[in-house]
Amino acid sequence: MNRATLRQILDLARWAPSGDNTQTWRFEIDGDAHVVIHGFDTRDHCVYDIDGHPSQISIGALLETIRIAASGHGLSVTSERRPSDEARPVFDIWLKSDPGIVPSPLIPYITTRTVQRRALSTRALSAEQKSALEASVGSDYSIRWVEGWRGRWDAARLMFASAKIRLTMPEAYAVHKSIIEWNARFSTDRIPDQAVGLDPLTTRVMHWVMQDWRRVEFFNRYLGGTLAPRLQLDVLPALACAAHFVIAARRTPTGIDDYVAAGSAVQRFWLTAAQLGLLLQPEMTPLIFSLYARDDRKFSVREDLLDCARQVRADLARLIGDASLETAVYMGRVGSGATPTSRSTRIDLETLLKH
Numbered sequence: 467m468n469r470a471t472l473r474q475i476l477d478l479a480r481w482a483p484s485g486d487n488t489q490t491w492r493f494e495i496d497g498d499a500h501v502v503i504h505g506f507d508t509r510d511h512c513v514y515d516i517d518g519h520p521s522q523i524s525i526g527a528l529l530e531t532i533r534i535a536a537s538g539h540g541l542s543v544t545s546e547r548r549p550s551d552e553a554r555p556v557f558d559i560w561l562k563s564d565p566g567i568v569p570s571p572l573i574p575y576i577t578t579r580t581v582q583r584r585a586l587s588t589r590a591l592s593a594e595q596k597s598a599l600e601a602s603v604g605s606d607y608s609i610r611w612v613e614g615w616r617g618r619w620d621a622a623r624l625m626f627a628s629a630k631i632r633l634t635m636p637e638a639y640a641v642h643k644s645i646i647e648w649n650a651r652f653s654t655d656r657i658p659d660q661a662v663g664l665d666p667l668t669t670r671v672m673h674w675v676m677q678d679w680r681r682v683e684f685f686n687r688y689l690g691g692t693l694a695p696r697l698q699l700d701v702l703p704a705l706a707c708a709a710h711f712v713i714a715a716r717r718t719p720t721g722i723d724d725y726v727a728a729g730s731a732v733q734r735f736w737l738t739a740a741q742l743g744l745l746l747q748p749e750m751t752p753l754i755f756s757l758y759a760r761d762d763r764k765f766s767v768r769e770d771l772l773d774c775a776r777q778v779r780a781d782l783a784r785l786i787g788d789a790s791l792e793t794a795v796y797m798g799r800v801g802s803g804a805t806p807t808s809r810s811t812r813i814d815l816e817t818l819l820k821h
């Protein structure tokens with residue numbers, strides 16, 4: 467093992483998914499067998515990053531991808547979080563030659579796995595596909611499936627309600643404005659507009675509207691502005707998939723270590739889906755808003771939105787049951803379909819490496 471091997475591992479691992487492609491990590495190579503991951507979260511400016519938990523899930527996905535990539539070099543990985551500020555978590559990663567390690571069959575999918583926000587096939591998942599996905603998360607997690615015409619319809623209604631909050635909240639507007647790269651097919655540090663899932667005309671209208679919050683308010687109030695994006699971004703994708711899934715932990719997640727561990731399971735699930743030829747889109751906003759509602763936490767200057775969040779929570783509880791909602795760490799939709807022609811790419815390794 468040497469530094470070149472560590473670079474190859476990190477070069478693959480940087481393809482791990484992160485919320486809004488924020489890539490909440492920087493790397494430091496410290497010797498031939500030691501890497502330091504400098505994580506961060508975006509809770510101070512991103513309303514979706516509730517308590518930093520989505521960022522922690524992303525970091526967990528990164529750590530899992532390091533393990534999977536390292537297996538290709540016959541290396542085992544141990545990782546430990548330093549007792550530091552949780553908003554800027556630091557992880558020591560030690561790699562060791564291990565003759566017992568076999569290369570993970572998921573390695574080829576690290577770079578091809580990508581989010582698909584457009585319509586997927588409604589063909590039901592086979593029993594084999596479901597059991598491979600259920601096995602992928604390990605014994606600390608279970609999968610709750612929402613399927614069939616009725617299930618997808620209920621999920622679409624849930625996404626429609628959740629999208630109203632997303633599209634009428636000034637705090638979310640600020641996030642969307644900063645994370646969409648306009649007129650782009652690929653984006654190294656954001657989401658290209660062509661991967662968002664809107665048709666070209668609506669994309670152009672949204673680009674114009676989103677220049678200014680007053681335009682958004684006017685559009686929403688007088689022109690039914692949330693309808694077209696809600697139909698295209700939420701309702702149709704929710705109907706056009708094989709199933710929605712919720713990854714639930716065996717016990718209620720409480721802190722950073724639980725969310726980092728959940729991120730490992732999420733990445734195994736997503737890579738396994740890719741291995742099975744399935745595409746996936748996370749649907750995290752209903753979960754996030756229902757956490758704000760659970761704790762009666764004001765998350766917007768628009769106080770009426772807390773009531774909308776309570777409604778989302780009630781609908782989600784009806785859909786997946788109180789027990790799964792209590793322990794849910796991730797939610798999304800899955801199905802077969804076309805590989806997206808537009809996607810987020812990544813910040814290059816040199817930039818991610820702290821010197």
Ligand SMILES: Cc1cc2nc3c(=O)[nH]c(=O)nc-3n(C[C@H](O)[C@H](O)[C@H](O)COP(=O)(O)O)c2cc1C
Nearest residue numbers: 483484485486487520523580581748749750751810
């Ligand atoms: C914790 C987390 C939450 C996410 N939430 C959403 C979501 O609610 N909706 C969505 O369309 N994509 C969501 N994503 C997908 C990211 O936007 C995507 O992974 C990132 O932009 C990188 O793109 P790629 O996965 O195609 O490489 C989420 C990803 C992670 C890791």
